[in-house]
Amino acid sequence: MTLIKSISGIRGTIGGDVKENLTPIDIVESISAYGxxxxxxxxxxxxxxxxxxxxxxxxxxxxxxxxxxxxxxxIDVVNIGLSTTPTVExxxxxxxxxxxxxxxxxxxxxxxxxxKLLNEKGEFISAEDxxxxxNFINNKEFFFENVDNLGKISFNDRYxxxxxxxxxxxxxxxxxxxxxxxxxxxxxxxxxxxxxAVPKLLEAIGCLKISKIYCxxxxxxxxxxxxxxxxxxxxxxxxxxxxxxxxIIVDPDVDRLAFVCEDGEVxxxxxxLVAVADHVTKLTPGNTVSNLSSTRALKDxxxxxxxxxxASAVGEVNVVExxxxxxxxxxxEGNGGIILPELHYGxxxxxxxxxxxxxxxxxxxxxxxxxxxxPSYTISKNKLELNPSVNIxxxxxxMSNKYNDISQNKIDGLKLDFEQGWVHMRKSNTExxxxxxxxxxxxxxxxxxxxxxxxxxxGLI
Numbered sequence: 111m112t113l114i115k116s117i118s119g120i121r122g123t124i125g126g127d128v129k130e131n132l133t134p135i136d137i138v139e140s141i142s143a144y145g146x147x148x149x150x151x152x153x154x155x156x157x158x159x160x161x162x163x164x165x166x167x168x169x170x171x172x173x174x175x176x177x178x179x180x181x182x183x184x185i186d187v188v189n190i191g192l193s194t195t196p197t198v199e200x201x202x203x204x205x206x207x208x209x210x211x212x213x214x215x216x217x218x219x220x221x222x223x224x225x226k227l228l229n230e231k232g233e234f235i236s237a238e239d240x241x242x243x244x245n246f247i248n249n250k251e252f253f254f255e256n257v258d259n260l261g262k263i264s265f266n267d268r269y270x271x272x273x274x275x276x277x278x279x280x281x282x283x284x285x286x287x288x289x290x291x292x293x294x295x296x297x298x299x300x301x302x303x304x305x306x307a308v309p310k311l312l313e314a315i316g317c318l319k320i321s322k323i324y325c326x327x328x329x330x331x332x333x334x335x336x337x338x339x340x341x342x343x344x345x346x347x348x349x350x351x352x353x354x355x356x357x358i359i360v361d362p363d364v365d366r367l368a369f370v371c372e373d374g375e376v377x378x379x380x381x382x383l384v385a386v387a388d389h390v391t392k393l394t395p396g397n398t399v400s401n402l403s404s405t406r407a408l409k410d411x412x413x414x415x416x417x418x419x420x421a422s423a424v425g426e427v428n429v430v431e432x433x434x435x436x437x438x439x440x441x442x443e444g445n446g447g448i449i450l451p452e453l454h455y456g457x458x459x460x461x462x463x464x465x466x467x468x469x470x471x472x473x474x475x476x477x478x479x480x481x482x483x484x485p486s487y488t489i490s491k492n493k494l495e496l497n498p499s500v501n502i503x504x505x506x507x508x509m510s511n512k513y514n515d516i517s518q519n520k521i522d523g524l525k526l527d528f529e530q531g532w533v534h535m536r537k538s539n540t541e542x543x544x545x546x547x548x549x550x551x552x553x554x555x556x557x558x559x560x561x562x563x564x565x566x567x568x569g570l571i
Contacts, residue, residue, distance in 0.1 A: 115140070115244060119234075121215055121224030124168045132223055137175045140225055141211070143246035145183035146253055148209050155208075158186045160201045160228075162193030162269070163213035164362045165302040165327035168223045172213050176225070177263060184255035186262045190269045192303050192327055194364035195226065196458035197273045202232035204272065214363035217336035220329060233455050234427050270307050273460060274314050276453060282390055283464045284471070289316035291471035294354045296321045296370075298345040300335040301328050302362035304459070311460050315467060321352050337361055337368040337446060339376040346374040356470070356477045360459045366446040367459035369466070371477035379446040380405040384484055386448050386462055387440050389469035391415035396439035399432045401425070402525050403489075403534050403547045404444030410485045423522035424536065430455045444489070487531075488553040490560040492546045493538075494567055502537040502544055508570045509535065509563075530555055533563050 113122035113131050120140045122132030129136065148157055159180055163169040169192075177187050188205050190198065195212050202210040210228035218224075227235050227243070235243065245251075255261075277283060295317050299305035305325030312320045323344060324332045334341045337359045349357040349370050356377075357370030369377035377385075387398050388411040398412045401424045409419035417439075422432035426443065433441045433451060442449045447457030448465070473480055496502065506524045517527040523536025523544075531550030538545060544567060548560035 115247060116240070119224055119226045121218070121222060123221045124171075124223055125221075132172075134171075134175050137172060137225070138179050139250065139252075140247055141176050141179040142183060142252040142254075143243055143250075144209070144211070144225075144227055145180050145185050146251055147243050147246045148185070149183065149253070152208055156186065157184075157209075158188060158205065158207045160188045160190060160198055160205050160207045160210040161213070162190040162198040162201070162210075163303075164194070164364075165192055165305075165329045166215065166220055166223060166331075166362060167329040169213055169329065172223050172225075176211060176213065181261040181263065182254045183252075184259045184261050187264070189263060189265050191265065191267050192306060193269060194273075194303050194307050194460065196365055196454065196456050196460060197269050197307070199228060199232040199454050199456040199458075200273050200276065201266075201269045202228055202230065204269075212363065216363050217361040217366065219334065220331050231455070233430065237427065270310065273307070274311050277311065277461050277464050278314055280450075280452065280461070280464070282393060282450075282468060283315065284468045285314075285316050287471040288467050289318075291474075292318040293356070293467060293471065294319035294321070294352065296323065296345060296348045296352055296354045296357045297325060298323050298342070298348075298357065298359040299325045299327075299364075300331050300333070300359075300362055301326050302331070302335070302364075303327050304360040304362070304364045307364055307460060308358065308360060308463065311463060315464050317467070319354070321348065321354065323348055331362070335362050337366055337379060339378075342368070342370060342376060346370050346376070350374045358463060364459045365457040367448065367462045367466075368446045369477065371481060373478050375478060375481070377477060377481055380444040380487075380489060381407065381481065381484060382446045382462060382466070383442045383444065383448055384408050384411055385469055385480065386465045387411055388415065388484075389465055389472075390440045390450070391417050394439055397436050399429055399436060399438045399441035401429055401443050402519060402522050403536075403545075405487050405489060406532065406549060407485045407487055421519065421521075421525075426457055428522070487549050487551060488556040489547055489549045490553075490556040492548075492560045492564055494544045494546060494564055496542045496544065496571070498542040500542070500571055502542075505544070505567065505570050506535060506537075509566065512566075512570075528559070531559055533559055535563060535567065
């Protein structure tokens, strides 16, 4: 069982021993620290926080503990109930709140949950803020109010509708084109809140036929909830039997998005962002950003559409930071995360779906044909487990020196760009491993490139 406290939030498995799992005690301490930290940043102000959750089984229990703790600190709570991560991010500034909490462990299995913490803009707190918050947790710097100053609770379950309303108004979403294309879709929402949000969105943008599997938001995940090809067998089968135009799958908190083609082939998480970016930059030429471990295809379509491409360190916070710096009009990560600043600075599967379907309708191709229209790359994803005593930074420095004549990027580990592809080596933030990702124009070369650098790293260690 596991408890991980990091600058990106608090996550862990439910049940077990305090300080080793996400127990009620650990939840109270973490939320107390967050609330007290916010109060110190906003002295002499009555604070308000938005809270929402995915449908996982532990969600109601964690929600009750969080709300009660915030009340005890004297903070008002707007509970938006079963929701999505991007919906909470949108709700925070709409409520003029001082922060937000999303209760979700994203793509992790059902025994996990997490406290994802937002600032007043509805964006994930910065690395620096995260460090301060961890100090508050470690030092137990809490202060609770007396009975006359307890926080108040209000409930608003309309924010998914508000979210969809904002999406349909975007210039990148063409409802008439979608209606004209008469699109039939199968949706897999892994029995979480995508089962509420995605069908509502598809109805709002004019899909002709919507078939649902695993759309009951009861938290009983029917398969591993990460939207990877090996977990999409039921969806691919349903797409073929229904003779649907495509399949759509989201993760439990609806910030990651993947598609299945009409022939049952997986469109590929990496190409979710590529397709949507092609759509957006054709309409509005501009810059794009993804992380160093994402496909080169995004750079290709950005340059084709007269924009500039930039690569950030891995992690949503880092992507957002570079998007702001480079004034990017769209960005995200190769895990199916779409970030459209015009709506908000957060990964959002709902806006991704609406823009993708507009693109699909206008391109007038089958999904399988659309997939073949993009530059073809394959990414090989590997990891090398290490003894915790190994100095990973020193190992990567040796590798950098060995390839000092090759184009390099060192903002997050080491990325080497070769003529036949690239390899990215970076240390994990949570465990003693090096991740080795390699990409090339064909699967064989990508795997060979990855295997070569796994062996070279072993030799250097």
